[in-house]
Amino acid sequence: MTEQPIRQRAATEEKSGSRRDTTRPPVPEPLPHPVADNHCHLDIGDGDGAFSTSDAIRAAAEVNVTRIVQVGCDLPGARWAVQAAQEYDVLLAAIALHPNEAPRLAAAGTLDAAIAEIEELAGHERVRAIGETGLDYFRTGPDGIAAQHDSFRRHIDLAKRLDKTLMIHDRDAHDDVIRILDEEGTPQRWVMHCFSGDADFARQCLDRGAHLSFAGTVTFKNADPLREALALAPADRILVETDAPFLTPTPWRGRPNASYLIPHTVRTMAQVRGADLGELCAAIDANTTAVYGSW
Structure with a gap:
């Protein structure tokens, strides 16, 4: 694969009405041992100074972040993730239809075809996870919930049939995520991406065999319940x-x-x-290797 520009998509999660500073923060002190970034969207740019793929990988290596799981959460992103994982040895791919994609595709009558393409792409050896799939009640209204549930169940089935790790997106949907997992049965390996629950929800996930993946949110001032969950999770x-x-x-x-x-994040x-x-x-x-296998 030749070097491609990063796909542009608005980084809306933390934007306000004022103009946001999109300059890159300075490089922190390197970690004393290599770690992996277990969930990254290298194909989504943010601002005029967005990294190229190779520059992002190079900058990560300088601080001892030596492996990256590239996540494609729509069809263009999934195709790109597979190509990128073939081109760059430090990348593995996770692919799925994001829960917010499911209602849109269902309304267009293309959800079945999209999941079929995800299954075809997921057969590649560099694809190690089906994700991010799951439920998102923050951006999808009641009319889209049935499509999200259907898509989530089908992705769970896909992960089990292909023996891939399941990577779950859960926003404002803890109870239904657990209920559907209990109904469908969990794969051998599954991850709560950007874990967002409290200690009680962490115990529910851990009791069912989950790995909990913590993002920069664990450093936020108002994240005490998240830090309590982190404190109780086994190493x-x-x-x-x-x-x-x-x-x-x-x-x-x-x-x-x-x-x-x-x-x-790791120092916090x-x-x-x-x-x-x-x-x-x-x-x-070591946990990253246990979940996704050898790079």
């Missing part, structure tokens, strides 16, 4: 991610996120857990 069930270009960790919240900023995670930073990095690195 062998913890992952770290950016969800870049979204969810930039403190102290750079609101600026463009990228894999090279993961050290801020170590503080919350009272853990040695190097030992936590090593655990995260």
